[in-house]
Amino acid sequence: MVVKNNVEEFKARRFLTYAMGKLDEDTVLNLVQQGLEQGVDSFQLIEEARAGMEKVGELYDEGKYFLCDLIVGADIFTGVINLVLKSTNVEPVKDAPPVIIGTVSGDIHDIGKNIMISVLKSKGCQVYDLGVDVPKEAFLEAVKKTGSTVLCLSGLITTAYESMKKIVDSLEKEGLRSKVSVVIGGLVNEAVKNYTGADYWVTDCAKGSDLCMQIIHAHSGRQGLACLY
Numbered sequence: 001m002v003v004k005n006n007v008e009e010f011k012a013r014r015f016l017t018y019a020m021g022k023l024d025e026d027t028v029l030n031l032v033q034q035g036l037e038q039g040v041d042s043f044q045l046i047e048e049a050r051a052g053m054e055k056v057g058e059l060y061d062e063g064k065y066f067l068c069d070l071i072v073g074a075d076i077f078t079g080v081i082n083l084v085l086k087s088t089n090v091e092p093v094k095d096a097p098p099v100i101i102g103t104v105s106g107d108i109h110d111i112g113k114n115i116m117i118s119v120l121k122s123k124g125c126q127v128y129d130l131g132v133d134v135p136k137e138a139f140l141e142a143v144k145k146t147g148s149t150v151l152c153l154s155g156l157i158t159t160a161y162e163s164m165k166k167i168v169d170s171l172e173k174e175g176l177r178s179k180v181s182v183v184i185g186g187l188v189n190e191a192v193k194n195y196t197g198a199d200y201w202v203t204d205c206a207k208g209s210d211l212c213m214q215i216i217h218a219h220s221g222r223q224g225l226a227c228l229y
């Protein structure tokens with residue numbers, strides 16, 4: 001557990017965010033490893049690293065980082081998740097339906113989607129990743145096949161909104177709409193949610209993964225069915 005008044009530990013955690021923002025892979029992974037060995041809460045460590053990833057995004061927007069830096073950042077973040085998964089020995093619950101996720105048709109952005117997947121896995125969720133530029137038929141097929149209660153749609157370009165809407169409309173036509181909650185993420189907002197007919201919109205994988213867990217629990221009516229949370 002985190003000791004709130006431990007000044008050294010506080011500094012180390014702030015340094016983790018800083019190191020992530022600087023894309024300093026060795027330091028990030030060392031700090032996470034040390035934190036885990038000292039019993040720091042693993043989700044706190046993920047949150048610190050995620051805050052650093054936000055900084056990477058800001059620096060990109062300011063023109064100080066380039067595309068390759070975003071990709072390096074996503075790789076380092078995946079390394080953080082892998083360390084946490086290894087140390088906490090989180091195993092997916094086999095009999096629970098997975099969270100389905102994919103970047104919708106016409107869109108190939110997947111850095112944020114992959115981070116979302118890493119965070120979901122770090123919480124013990126099984127994830128069914130459909131990849132990028134995914135046609136609506138593949139989402140429908142996955143919902144039917146897995147019986148999943150959470151459908152996550154990622155989209156960062158405006159044309160993705162039409163694809164999201166078509167997926168929700170198709171769920172309705174096929175009589176599946178009430179069985180699955182649709183969560184959209186990426187470059188989305190309340191207006192996009194309303195246009196597409198999705199249930200929720202999220203622009204942050206920490207909040208998004210928490211939301212997915214809540215939905216799974218609400219659908220299952222059993223605490224902890226799908227995730228070790």
Ligand code: B12
Nearest residue numbers: 107108109110111112152154157158185186203204205208
């Ligand atoms: C990297 C990037 C690319 C890379 C993508 C590489 C890859 N493998 O993903 C490349 C170079 C390929 C690319 C291509 C294009 N891009 Co681009 N790209 C970006 C950029 C710079 C960063 C996106 C990113 O990865 N951010 C970092 C991640 C971590 O953030 P994130 O995706 O938002 O994810 C977070 C949350 O949103 C959330 N999340 C994400 N998905 C989901 C899903 C769910 C369910 C949940 C809960 C949460 C969640 O979790 C993440 C972590 O918290 C953005 C600009 C920007 N600032 O966003 C433009 C941007 C998205 N691209 C843009 C454009 C226009 C294009 C192109 C059309 C360019 C072109 N003319 O060819 C093509 C599109 C091709 C296509 N068909 O998709 C525009 C979109 C504008 C618009 N409104 O339509 C943007 C906004 C740039 C701009 N300002 O103009 N792009």
